Amino acid sequence: MMDGFLVINKNAGITSYHVIKRLKAICPFRKIGYIGTLDRNATGILPVALNEGVKLIPFLENGEKTYIARFVLGVTTDTFDLEGTRITEVNPPEYDLKTIEETLLAFKGKIHQKVPVYSSKKIDGKPLYKWVRKGVVMETPYKDVEVHDITFLAYAHPYVDAEVRCSKGTYIRVIAHDFGAVLGCGASLHSLKRSRHGEFTLDMSTPLEALKTEQDIVKYTLSLRDVLKNLREVTVDSNLERFLRNGMPVPLLEGSRDLKNGEFAKLMSGTGSVIGIGKIDGPTRTIRIKRLINS
Numbered sequence: 001m002m003d004g005f006l007v008i009n010k011n012a013g014i015t016s017y018h019v020i021k022r023l024k025a026i027c028p029f030r031k032i033g034y035i036g037t038l039d040r041n042a043t044g045i046l047p048v049a050l051n052e053g054v055k056l057i058p059f060l061e062n063g064e065k066t067y068i069a070r071f072v073l074g075v076t077t078d079t080f081d082l083e084g085t086r087i088t089e090v091n092p093p094e095y096d097l098k099t100i101e102e103t104l105l106a107f108k109g110k111i112h113q114k115v116p117v118y119s120s121k122k123i124d125g126k127p128l129y130k131w132v133r134k135g136v137v138m139e140t141p142y143k144d145v146e147v148h149d150i151t152f153l154a155y156a157h158p159y160v161d162a163e164v165r166c167s168k169g170t171y172i173r174v175i176a177h178d179f180g181a182v183l184g185c186g187a188s189l190h191s192l193k194r195s196r197h198g199e200f201t202l203d204m205s206t207p208l209e210a211l212k213t214e215q216d217i218v219k220y221t222l223s224l225r226d227v228l229k230n231l232r233e234v235t236v237d238s239n240l241e242r243f244l245r246n247g248m249p250v251p252l253l254e255g256s257r258d259l260k261n262g263e264f265a266k267l268m269s270g271t272g273s274v275i276g277i278g279k280i281d282g283p284t285r286t287i288r289i290k291r292l293i294n295s
Helices: 016-026 051-060 097-105 128-133 172-183 214-220 241-245
Strands: 004-010 032-034 043-050 065-073 075-077 086-089 109-114 142-156 159-166 187-197 232-235 264-268 274-281 286-292
Touching: 004 016, 004 051, 004 214, 016 032, 016 043, 016 214, 032 051, 043 051, 051 274, 051 286, 065 172, 097 142, 097 159, 097 172, 109 172, 159 172, 159 187, 172 187, 241 274, 241 286, 264 286
Parallel strands: 043 187, 075 187, 232 264
Antiparallel strands: 004 043, 032 043, 065 159, 065 187, 075 086, 109 142, 142 159, 264 274, 274 286
């Protein structure tokens, strides 16, 4: 069984769901799911969990993300990207580089974003975009997100390129729209590429077109151990493994005594297989299972 993650380098023009559908056509996975929806015309990293890897999604989905974005000045749409209906289109003035960079930097830090109406955010049990398509006018909520860093890359009028490092749930197309509003000319998201999601990077990825057989999927699948490489390993004594699997705390071995209270660790069996993710209890020097793998 293939347990782990495929890191797909998604092309423009297909949905995240299409990626899953294509993979399921190649191999009948017992469980499959992805982390972090990419819009149809966004490209880049889409981590796909396979079988037991699905159990790790809650521990990985909140990872920091990095995007390469291109904004186009002078255009506004109802979706805040070029997929939507154009609302305004003007010939924007050319700005000096200092103005562009300073305006971008204003979006660094904790920001209050209004969720776009064309989004998968659910209101009354239904995604916002479905309400819009039914002609229902909905008041969209605000959400607090954080832009850890935003870097000005290039300006070739009317296009502005930037790298955005941000928290989960940040709408880059909202940043594009608000950036244009601050400048006074309007702007929309022209293109978007996700270059990192947590510990998943582009150099780990493979294009969907390279996956034609089960053997291809096996070749490119990251093991559970590799996916959790940044967690400390704790080997569990074979005599205690069954207690751990039944939810009981077990004592830390001598080599793991320096783990901190509340720290998550990768639990390994004596044969080298991943048991799951555990959490350290500092006062008792024990560890308890938080997510069981291969139960």
